[in-house]
Amino acid sequence: MAAYSDGPEAASFIETTIESMTLEAKVDLLSGADSFSLNSNAQIGLDGLVLSDGPTGVRGPVVVGGRIGCLLPNASLLAQSWDPIAMREVGNLLAEEAIDQQTHVVLGPTINLHRSPLGGRLFEAFSEDPLLTGHLAAAYVKGIQDHGVAATPKHFLGNESETERTTVNAVIEDAALRETYLLPFEIVVHDAAPWALMAAYNRVNGLPSTEQQPLMNGVVKGEWAYDGLIMSDWLATQTAIESANAGLDLVMPGPDTPWTESLVSSVEAGLVTESVVDDHVRRLLRLAARVGAFHTKRSWRDGLPTPASPTRREQLKRLAAQGMVVIKNEGGALPLRSGVRQRIALIGRHAVDTIAQGGGSAQVRPPHIVSIADGLSRRIDEGHLEVIDGVETRTTLPPADPAHLRDPETDLPGVRIRVYGAAGELRGSRHCDLAEIEDSQAGWLEGAEVIEFEAAVHLPEPTRMRLGARGPGEWMVTAPGHEEQFEITYHDGPGGGFFRPKSHATTVPLATGDIVKATVRRGALPRILGLVLTTAPRPAAATIANAVRGAQNADTSIVVVGFTPDQETEGLDKTTLTLPGDQDALVAAVASASKKTIVVLNAATPVLMPWLDLVDAVLFAGLPGQEAGDAVAAALTGEYLPEGRLVTTFPAHDGDGPAWSVAPKNGDLEYSEGTAVGYRGWHESATAPAYWFGHGLGYTEWEYEGAEILQTAESDLLVRVTVHNIGAHPGRETIQVYVRPHSEGDPIRLAGWSQADLAPGEHASVVVHCDPRLLRRWDTERGGWAPFEGMDIIVARGLGDVRATIPVPA
Known part of the structure; x- marks a missing residue:
């Protein structure tokens, strides 16, 4: 309707x-x-x-x-x-x-x-x-x-x-x-x-x-x-x-x-x-x-699929897997071969702490997040998959996993939250199945002067853990034999960086049954507050050495690396495309020891890959949502074909590209590249990117022939080309048509695309309709639109893989 x-x-x-x-x-x-x-x-x-x-x-x-x-x-x-x-x-x-x-x-x-x-x-x-x-x-x-x-x-x-x-x-x-x-x-x-x-x-x-x-x-x-x-x-x-x-x-x-x-x-x-x-x-x-x-x-419908229903889970897995991009794939490293009992080492913090979403107002509370370790373990025979934690990746620590905590009053997973008034009187107490709250909520948190998180630790065995808090305020954190006072400051920016709470934690020995508390006084602005309890960090050198031992014993190593909500978040821009922590060193070390190395990039935006020549395959997996691990596993095994194409050009180095800096000067951010944003500017540059907009290999190979302009009219341009699947796998080809104006100062631009799903050996004649809104330029002097004075039609799999060029005179 x-x-x-x-x-x-x-x-x-x-x-x-x-x-x-x-x-x-x-x-x-x-x-x-x-x-x-x-x-x-x-x-x-x-x-x-x-x-x-x-x-x-x-x-x-x-x-x-x-x-x-x-x-x-x-x-x-x-x-x-x-x-x-x-x-x-x-x-x-x-x-x-x-x-x-x-x-x-x-x-x-x-x-x-x-x-x-x-x-x-x-x-x-x-x-x-x-x-x-x-x-x-x-x-x-x-x-x-x-x-x-x-x-x-x-x-x-x-x-x-x-x-x-x-x-x-x-x-x-x-x-x-x-x-x-x-x-x-x-x-x-x-x-x-x-x-x-x-x-x-x-x-x-x-x-x-x-x-x-x-x-x-x-x-x-x-x-x-x-x-x-x-x-x-x-x-x-x-x-x-x-x-x-x-x-x-x-x-x-x-x-x-x-x-x-x-x-x-x-x-x-x-x-x-x-x-x-x-x-x-x-x-x-x-x-x-x-x-x-x-x-x-209106009357509201009911009976819709729930977020954790099989219908939604399969739908979200498919949508994620089909958008993933095979950036590199040498020697048929992907897809993983079915029916072959190979030993796989799955390595990296992102394998076990898979990032499913970015930070900020787009955050959602999902029914679950499937880690890549869990997703792949469902598809690899028992005993043939070794999961090895990687180097640290996060700067800001997440709230505690409720599975590691018990409410001391109910013994349910989660925490007990109490709020106190100005005179120290108890104003409210309730169980929370998360170790995090938003203190701007109305109701039971109104009038709270002090907020207290209390929980009993629930761990498989005694261990050293990082214990602390997240969110701005003056905190007191206690555990057996441990007491610490500290202040976490607000971020600069609107609302004190409401969506990006800072964290602080200290390593302490803990065992099941230990009571931990974190108490904070009311702040000046709305806040996200939480209890932090996470594994104590290990030295990067020891972690990498352990990963190398695992890689040496495996037939294939899959290394999962990426960004975190510290980099991909509302309210804060990145300063580099380098992976955080020692992840690059981890990949290089594993690749030097492994028979075959596949890298999964758990990131939404371009990353630098200094180890690219050392690895056999790279899958760009994005932030895959609640079914993350199952979606990555489905793409790696070919259950769903990862036929995505890049939507952003990947630079080879920091600073490359037509637009880099996002820091205003005296309040102004000059869009000095004009219309030449992204691949448009790269195409005019002498510097080559690592990977072009539109790039994506999939799992098969394609041949193009007979590209031609089918029809031209005043505002209509159609391009026809025949595509052949000449590889060993089925696939979806995304046929891209660009226009390159002959006039100076008008950069190349995508004008249309179409897609064809073909089995090995099949071919199809594909027609691409070029959007007339891309076949014009803005005439600043006249204050109106004008047609191009001649142009070239470029048919490509991406601007790094052009298959045909057709001149179109004025």
Whole structure:
């Protein structure tokens, strides 16, 4: 169902309703009721809408300890499928998750571009290419809105990095703005008509995103005739008059915002017209009608698959595995041969502590996370798989695994949390099945002056463990024979880095039954707080030596390395693409000792691979979601073919590429590469990347022949090519068509792609439709679009593997 009320009758009802409302009642609707809901109005029959963060799963209003939901593979891993059908399936899944939680609006997808590989939030976004991002996002939005749930593409505009994200001024020339950064939003607005958009924190060319009159009113609502709602990012709105007149429709969160403070008086003073307020209300009521909260009311479906159901588990495993990219595969190292009783050494901290999601507002509480060790052990005969821990990878320690703790009052896995008032009186006590809470939650935590975590340790044998806490505040941590006081500071940035709590821990001897406590006083800002209990670190040299011994005794070594939420997170950009800790040394040492070495990259963004020539195969696995280990095992064994293609160019060295630095200078971040972002800029450079955008080997080989332009018209270009599967495995080929304009200053760009699924020996004639929005350039002097003056058509498996070039004269 595309919408519950979206026709002339609903439009007429909305106009009648607006005419009946007072100015105060109108303005009341235009700010959030709280963090994740909107105000209801019984007099006009409006229900309160519920919103949820949603790029990786529908989390609900509580960041930590909320409802369990499906944790999807991260957005760039899903995008590596290059498959709009799969993305529509993802949208359908998210909509069903939203319906199950009675949520009207999903805050996603994130469709900013991978401008620099250092961007901390790239894992949430699709790719470095505007066409690929736009088409995949449109399918995602359609999938969500098919079920009467609103999608919210974000962050409009120029939010390609996190450094100084609330104040940075993205300086973008007109051609780059139009051809590159506006284009994904243009595609998704025209092709999928999302019911909401979200404005970003940053400035663009001097204006805050929430006050962008030229972009919101001028381009989106004017040129594109967008009829949906534009909301702010959380706490991004700083003004009433400027933002209301610029085209912002909804200020989040509430209840207290610049609009509740002064928008009524601004209208009364003639600084904002009431017709402007009416348009904001019209769009808000249109959104409510579309999701079944106004005019025609929805009834929520039940009986949907649960996050841990076999249906969801298989679906999420398949979506993750099919997007994984085979970067290197020499000598047929992959897939792992079935029926061959080989000894496998699975090595690396990421094998046992598999990273399933990035940090920040996209976090979801999953029913489980399958580690790669668990996933592979289900497919390897008993006694033929040795799992060997690797070197340390995390800087910030995660909360304790509840399996290692028992509530001392109930003996249930988890912790006992008590809250005390200012006079030391006990105000509340409850069991928590996580060792972490969000202290901004209402209810039993209100009025708490002191929060205490208490647990009995539950370990297989006495051992030395790191014991401590995470989250800002003045802490006291105790255990038998141990007492420590320390302070953990807030991060810089909005909300004190709410989504990135720091940690502190000390190594102490512990045994089952030992009581540990962590107590913290109330802080100035909302916080994520937790008890830390994790294995004590071992020296890297001893860890690597142990891994080498395991590799020497194996037929194949699989080394799992990657980033952690310390690098891939909202609120913080990376400074290097080097793997954290001593992971590079681990890979090199194992490869030097092993007969065959396969590396699995558990990361969402490009990494440097100084050991690349030493290993036989590399699988880029992304952040695979709740079924991570099963998905990686399915890809390694060929149960599901990892036919993904890279969505971001991999540099060979730090600093390479058309855009690198994400650090503003005097508040400005110059997009100096213009339209030549990502592979476009690499193509113009004398420096070669490690791997091109669009690269991906799969498990078979392909031959192309007979590439030709099938048809040209004023705004239509079709390219036909025959592809042959000449390898030993079935496969999916992604045929990519690029245009290289003859005009100076216009870089190469992806214009279209298509896919073919073929068994060994099969061939197919494939037609690729080139999107006319990529066959034009922005003429800055004229302020309008102009066709290219001649171009070359390039047919490729990726720009590192071009198969045909066809000139097209002007």
